[in-house]
Amino acid sequence: EIVLTQSPGTLSLSPGERATLSCRASQSVSSNYLAWFQQKPGQAPRLLIYDTSTRATDIPDRFSGSGSGTDFTLTIDRLEPEDFAVYFCHQYVGSPYTFGQGTKLDIK
């Protein structure tokens, strides 16, 4: 099983700043099958990034993903008020599919 560890647990920033979220895998994520989700209270997760760096439909270009192997990053440029939420990374190489424990991005 691929264990995903996200850091930091909580990130406090102000609107307009850049957020950098990390996701480290316990073993290499083949073919970079790594995704990022955003989740707001009471809502289902929303796919932001798949295949490490491809934005999902209707996701603004201030969201970007990068990385390879075991280290992956989600970057959010010019934070907007609606970006403050919890973010999860997720590997879909194969069963068992796993998620990181989440990073909470809150307003400073």
Place this chain on the structure above:
Amino acid sequence: QVQLVQSGAEVKKPGSSVKVSCKASGGSFNMYALHWVRQAPGRGLEWMGGIIPMLGTADYAQRFQGSVTISADKSTATLYMELSSLGSEDTAVYYCTRGGRLLQPGAFDVWGQGTTVTVS
């Protein structure tokens, strides 16, 4: 665009079972992997298992082997998840979600609205 609509909230007694449904509309149902993911209060996301309706065989996370049954009705484009021997630790929001096409890896791109199951 495919939509997944789940059944309503459930309150169950410890030791009982619950069956949650997820109806697909607006897209292909049979040829995509469909999964169940749960989220306990204040916790992260946990994959429970999945199925490709066209192939019919379900795949389960090890910790849910023997306690969860995932099935699909192709005629009504409905996915089901039945969880038995419920305990308080099963109190969670349960989501259905779509993965890759057939056996191809694919990010979970479409999600149901979630079904809250409370065991009390």
